[in-house]
Amino acid sequence: xxxxxxxxxxxxxxxxxxxxxxxxxxxxxxxxxxxxxxxxxxxxxxxxxxxxxxxxxxxxxxxxxxxxxxxxxxxxxxxxxxxxxxxxxxxxxxxxxxxxxxxxxxxxxxxxxxxxxxxxxxxxxxxxxxxxxxxxxxxxxxxxxxxxxxxxxxxxxxxxxxxxxxxxxxxxxxxxxxxxxxxxxxxxxxxxxxxxxxxxxxxxxxxxxxxxxxxxxxxxxxxxxxxxxxxxxxxxxxxxxxxxxxxxxxxxxxxxxxxxxxxxxxxxxxxxxxxxxxxxxxxxxxxxxxxxxxxxxxxxxxxxxxxxxxxxxxxxxxxxxxxxxxxxxxxxxxxxxxxxx
Amino acid sequence: xxxxxxxxxxxxxxxxxxxxxxxxxxxxxxxxxxxxxxxxxxxxxxxxxxxxxxxxxxxxxxxxxxxxxxxxxxxxxxxxxxxxxxxxxxxxxxxxxxxxxxxxxxxxxxxxxxxxxxxxxxxxxxxxxxxxxxxxxxxxxxxxxxxxxxxxxxxxxxxxxxxxxxxxxxxxxxxxxxxxxxxxxxxxxxxxxxxxxxxxxxxxxxxxxxxxxxxxxxxxxxxxxxxxxxxxxxxxxxxxxxxxxxxxxxxxxxxxxxxxxxxxxxxxxxxxxxxxxxxxxxxxxxxxxxxxxxxxxxxxxxxxxxxxxxxxxxxxxxxxxxxxxxxxxxxxxxxxxxxxx
Numbered sequence: 064x065x066x067x068x069x070x071x072x073x074x075x076x077x078x079x080x081x082x083x084x085x086x087x088x089x090x091x092x093x094x095x096x097x098x099x100x101x102x103x104x105x106x107x108x109x110x111x112x113x114x115x116x117x118x119x120x121x122x123x124x125x126x127x128x129x130x131x132x133x134x135x136x137x138x139x140x141x142x143x144x145x146x147x148x149x150x151x152x153x154x155x156x157x158x159x160x161x162x163x164x165x166x167x168x169x170x171x172x173x174x175x176x177x178x179x180x181x182x183x184x185x186x187x188x189x190x191x192x193x194x195x196x197x198x199x200x201x202x203x204x205x206x207x208x209x210x211x212x213x214x215x216x217x218x219x220x221x222x223x224x225x226x227x228x229x230x231x232x233x234x235x236x237x238x239x240x241x242x243x244x245x246x247x248x249x250x251x252x253x254x255x256x257x258x259x260x261x262x263x264x265x266x267x268x269x270x271x272x273x274x275x276x277x278x279x280x281x282x283x284x285x286x287x288x289x290x291x292x293x294x295x296x297x298x299x300x301x302x303x304x305x306x307x308x309x310x311x312x313x314x315x316x317x318x319x320x321x322x323x324x325x326x327x328x329x330x331x332x333x334x335x336x337x338x339x340x341x342x343x344x345x346x347x348x349x350x351x352x353x354x355x356x357x358x359x360x361x362x363x364x365x366x367x368x369x370x371x372x373x374x375x376x377x378x379x380x381x382x383x384x385x386x387x388x389x390x391x392x393x394x395x396x397x398x399x400x401x402x403x404x
Numbered sequence: 405x406x407x408x409x410x411x412x413x414x415x416x417x418x419x420x421x422x423x424x425x426x427x428x429x430x431x432x433x434x435x436x437x438x439x440x441x442x443x444x445x446x447x448x449x450x451x452x453x454x455x456x457x458x459x460x461x462x463x464x465x466x467x468x469x470x471x472x473x474x475x476x477x478x479x480x481x482x483x484x485x486x487x488x489x490x491x492x493x494x495x496x497x498x499x500x501x502x503x504x505x506x507x508x509x510x511x512x513x514x515x516x517x518x519x520x521x522x523x524x525x526x527x528x529x530x531x532x533x534x535x536x537x538x539x540x541x542x543x544x545x546x547x548x549x550x551x552x553x554x555x556x557x558x559x560x561x562x563x564x565x566x567x568x569x570x571x572x573x574x575x576x577x578x579x580x581x582x583x584x585x586x587x588x589x590x591x592x593x594x595x596x597x598x599x600x601x602x603x604x605x606x607x608x609x610x611x612x613x614x615x616x617x618x619x620x621x622x623x624x625x626x627x628x629x630x631x632x633x634x635x636x637x638x639x640x641x642x643x644x645x646x647x648x649x650x651x652x653x654x655x656x657x658x659x660x661x662x663x664x665x666x667x668x669x670x671x672x673x674x675x676x677x678x679x680x681x682x683x684x685x686x687x688x689x690x691x692x693x694x695x696x697x698x699x700x701x702x703x704x705x706x707x708x709x710x711x712x713x714x715x716x717x718x719x720x721x722x723x724x725x726x727x728x729x730x731x732x733x734x735x736x737x738x739x740x741x742x743x744x745x
Contacts, residue, residue, distance in 0.1 A: 098456055098555065099558070099560070102561070102650065103494070103560055103561050103562075103650070104460060104490040104491075104493035104494045104559075104561070104633075104634060104635060105458035105459055105460045105490050105491060105493075105494040105496060105551070106458070106459045106460070107456045107457065107458055107459075107494075107553075107555070107558060108456060108457040108459065109456050109457070109555065110451055110457060112453065115439055115448045115449060115450050116448065116449040116450070116451060116457060116550075117446035117447070117448055118446055118447045118448075118449065118502060118534065118535060118548075118550065119445060119446045119447070119502075119535060120502040120503075120504050120535060120536050120537055120546075120548055121504065121537050122504035122505070122506055122537045122539055122541075122544070122546060124506050124539050124540070124541030124542075124544075125541075126541070127539055127540055127541055128539070149445040149446050150445075150446060152445035152446075153444070153445045153446040153448075155446060161459060161460075161461040161548055162461075163461050163462065163463035163546045163548075164463070165463055165465050165544060193459065194459060194460060194461060195461050196461055196462050196463045196546075198463055198465050198468055198469070199465070199468055200463075200465030200466075200467070200468055200542070200544065201465075201541070201542040201544070203463070203465075203506060203541065203542070203544045203546075205461075205463060205504045205537075205544075205546035205548075207459075207461055207502055207504075207548040209457075209459065210446070212448075214439065214448070214450065217440070217448060218445075219440070219444055220443070220444050220445070221444075292445075293445060294445060309443065309444070
């Protein structure tokens with residue numbers, strides 16, 4: 064069932080034709096590690112000796128992760144981006160991905176656009192499609208991505224230590240604002256300029272996985288002074304909370320250090336907080352590192368053309384606290400977005 | 405988004421609680437190759453040095469692959485079985501799998517049964533769940549499985565050679581008959597005994613992936629005399645057709661050599677042919693090997709307690725032909741089941 068090939072050269076309008084037309088890209092440069100791609104029972108990968116394989120899987124469902132009228136090219140981009148972002152958070156380099164796709168019908172125009180967005184990002188990161196499955200059903204996109212990382216270089220969630228700095232790549236909240244504007248939510252429309260949606264929509268629909276930054280951090284991390292990282296899909300508070308839980312630590316975030324994108328500048332404080340700390344879909348990295356690594360981390364971010372902010376510290380005591388410039392401390396809830404809440 | 409862990413010890417009724425309750429099995433023996441399982445951005449696997457990673461992904465959708473009232477334990481079993489069957493067809497040994505699950509709601513009774521079927525098979529093959537994703541949506545199950553195989557031992561589809569024997573593990577058609585009986589189809593109900601469904605239902609709902617046989621074949625295959633294999637999800641004719649297309653060969657099947665399960669014995673010939681050659685969901689292996697390997701293959705099947713039939717030969721000329729005991733030859737269509745046909 065996995066990687067069907069067309070048994071004949073006759074025109075194939077159905078499932079096998081769909082794969083041949085839209086999802087076979089023989090021209091896509093693929094890492095030498097991909098020994099066998101689409102067209103057998105399994106894909107075969109040869110990881111670089113001494114490396115571990117990093118694996119992540121995400122499922123995107125209409126109405127939960129995207130609107131029914133979403134631009135299919137953006138959807139193709141995002142389906143892969145959210146998975147590559149998990150590799151970035153592990154410090155891994157992409158090797159390839161599988162795509163399982165349930166479609167209510169074959170719509171070649173839609174599929175061509177979806178494939179263009181998907182392969183555009185795949186090509187940018189030399190991450191080829193190696194296999195998958197197509198079937199008829201309510202629209203559902205499941206991508207599983209494979210990368211590799213040296214075992215001593217993986218950015219694990221359990222590596223935060225009291226006294227370590229907390230960093231954020233880029234800035235958060237624009238995707239959350241875009242969602243609110245697209246839903247015509249009053250707190251968003253009443254506190255932003257007319258062209259705000261134009262400014263932030265790309266952040267929601269075409270997130271950029273921070274692969275270069277993740278790999279640069281993997282080059283810095285050391286056994287005695289490890290770096291913990293996670294990508295932000297469910298908000299800074301929720302995702303940082305996963306690091307705290309895995310590491311058995313707490314953290315203090317400094318409100319004054321959190322970057323605020325221009326489109327969010329005039330939101331009331333409560334909604335700024337919502338966007339910056341609890342908005343999801345940012346796909347930035349939040350990571351922790353020893354103060355001894357500060358120079359190396361700043362240099363790495365510069366080399367990756369990634370803006371970076373040091374936004375707080377890991378604490379020995381539990382819980383996540385937000386420190387205001389006034390000195391006031393507020394406890395933050397660390398639970399992330401729950402699809403079944 | 406990938407491998408959520410619960411950030412607190414408080415009771416969690418939602419997504420993270422669901423994972424903790426049903427899909428964390430710390431007790432499941434896992435291969436030493438699994439360095440990091442559920443609970444980080446990615447799972448980390450360490451393939452055995454000198455081995456390739458074999459990957460396959462299948463998506464199961466309600467109404468296409470299973471009935472709405474399917475026994476959830478059987479569904480959990482089958483979701484993994486169809487993927488393990490792809491590893492078997494590559495000659496690979498399982499390492500682990502990811503599960504992405506869209507659920508219309510959280511139904512703990514259903515989920516507990518689903519997990520019991522899933523983990524029952526996973527434990528039988530020492531194949532742990534290493535990560536995944538859960539979300540709300542129309543019921544959809546996407547499993548991606550990882551195995552490993554030595555590069556020179558993989559059972560590729562392009563390895564069939566003219567003059568090679570064609571073998572079938574077990575027998576085919578019982579799953580197709582079960583489907584017809586469950587749908588009350590007259591050709592099935594009128595030509596079978598009363599307890600036929602009881603005899604064949606397991607074949608449809610709890611297929612046994614032929615992992616031991618696949619690995620035994622991988623131990624036999626040689627560069628100069630390779631073995632080609634595929635698992636039968638879409639019928640012998642369609643799936644053998646993939647081998648023929650990849651190898652640039654044809655084949656002749658001998659009707660008299662095809663095993664007929666007792667429940668199918670009294671079907672009219674046309675429906676026997678439908679079940680044996682075009683019925684899907686068998687998850688047996690069809691494979692090709694040089695006549696020089698006959699003794700080794702028979703011994704391997706015996707060691708695996710797998711019944712085996714030599715059902716035809718690979719031909720230099722194209723096409724798939726069925727040879728009757730009378731000497732009559734019929735051309736078979738090799739296209740497999742098409743979800744969009």
